[in-house]
Amino acid sequence: MWDDRVNKYLDDEDDINKADENVKAMFIYYKRIIRVMDLRTEYKPSRSSKEQFLRKIRRAKVNRRLRNWSLAVGAVAAVLIIALSLGGFGFFHGKNTNVSSVSSVAVNEDLSKLKDMVNINDDVMRSFERTADTLQILQIVSDGF
Amino acid sequence: MWWRRVKTKEGEDEKSFIEALKRGEEWAYEKLYDEYAPKIGGIAKSYLGYDDVDDVVQEVMMRIFKGIRNFRGDSKLSTWIHRIAVNVCKDALNKKKKKKEVFTSFVDDEEEGYSYLAFEDSSLVEEAVEEMNYSSIMKALEKLSPENRLLIKLRDIDGISYEDIAKVIGKPVGTVKSRLHYARKKLKELVEGGGRDVGRQSEQVS
Numbered sequence: 001m002w003d004d005r006v007n008k009y010l011d012d013e014d015d016i017n018k019a020d021e022n023v024k025a026m027f028i029y030y031k032r033i034i035r036v037m038d039l040r041t042e043y044k045p046s047r048s049s050k051e052q053f054l055r056k057i058r059r060a061k062v063n064r065r066l067r068n069w070s071l072a073v074g075a076v077a078a079v080l081i082i083a084l085s086l087g088g089f090g091f092f093h094g095k096n097t098n099v100s101s102v103s104s105v106a107v108n109e110d111l112s113k114l115k116d117m118v119n120i121n122d123d124v125m126r127s128f129e130r131t132a133d134t135l136q137i138l139q140i141v142s143d144g145f
Numbered sequence: 146m147w148w149r150r151v152k153t154k155e156g157e158d159e160k161s162f163i164e165a166l167k168r169g170e171e172w173a174y175e176k177l178y179d180e181y182a183p184k185i186g187g188i189a190k191s192y193l194g195y196d197d198v199d200d201v202v203q204e205v206m207m208r209i210f211k212g213i214r215n216f217r218g219d220s221k222l223s224t225w226i227h228r229i230a231v232n233v234c235k236d237a238l239n240k241k242k243k244k245k246e247v248f249t250s251f252v253d254d255e256e257e258g259y260s261y262l263a264f265e266d267s268s269l270v271e272e273a274v275e276e277m278n279y280s281s282i283m284k285a286l287e288k289l290s291p292e293n294r295l296l297i298k299l300r301d302i303d304g305i306s307y308e309d310i311a312k313v314i315g316k317p318v319g320t321v322k323s324r325l326h327y328a329r330k331k332l333k334e335l336v337e338g339g340g341r342d343v344g345r346q347s348e349q350v351s
Contacts, residue, residue, distance in 0.1 A: 002330040036282045038302045043186025049199050050178050053206050061169050
């Protein structure tokens with residue numbers, strides 16, 4: 001029969017030397033069973049098994065790197081596709097490049113409105129004003145005829 | 146890097162070892178394999194009751210590689226690895242059961258030529274089986290449930306604390322203690338009964 005007191009000696013809660021003879025005998029008996037089990041379940045991995053594992057690791061690392069790269073490339077491609085489909089090339093050049101509306105402003109409207117429509121620097125603006133003056137003179141002359 | 150290797154060998158703590166594993170450094174995985182493969186294999190042999198556990202060890206190692214990035218360090222690395230090993234063993238046993246394959250039992254191994262002579266230090270075995278019937282122990286181990294074998298392996302052979310075993314198998318410490326006490330009693334009864342479940346018979350009679 002199993003004596004439950006053996007558990008506390010097996011768990012090192014008490015010194016086995018202080019136990020009575022029956023408990024001590026049972027303790028030794030159990031320890032021998034455990035020794036056999038220990039030897040029976042001993043596992044020594046082979047060199048080839050270790051090499052196999054390291055090969056798998058190397059392959060997995062390469063696959064992981066490739067997956068990350070393809071994800072990054074895919075993300076960039078997706079952003080480009082979305083950008084092009086939303087705004088075409090205008091996405092990169094601003095929205096107010098409609099030539100007809102700009103020219104009609106240049107001819108018919110106040111030039112100050114042009115600045116609101118497109119971002120242009122002062123030199124360009126001055127040459128625009130000179131062109132507009134010339135066009136107005138031409139218009140007056142043509143109206144006279 | 147060689148300098149990292151030297152640094153680690155000179156006493157780098159577990160944390161930096163885990164970081165090296167997370168970075169996927171090969172020396173860290175070599176070290177991991179050298180240190181843990183024998184333990185994992187031992188657990189697998191205890192739980193599954195057969196010798197060909199290379200596949201199980203490989204599977205555990207690959208799960209460590211895949212899961213180490215999510216390891217937050219809430220428990221010890223060894224506890225985490227033991228938990229993975231137990232889960233893989235459970236999966237392997239379930240797969241085997243589904244396939245309805247015949248297990249190579251402890252006793253069959255002996256009959257097929259796998260005896261304690263295969264161990265390197267046979268004198269130790271001779272000493273251990275002195276006054277005992279080796280075959281009875283093998284039959285008893287075979288009869289014992291995988292869970293009971295696992296508990297005995299973790300506590301009485303590997304010397305893992307009750308707290309860590311509780312984390313490994315996901316049960317409270319009290320449950321682990323009472324189950325282990327039962328497993329020890331059962332193992333001794335099975336050995337004394339020559340592998341027959343005398344405990345159950347006597348319980349039924351009484």
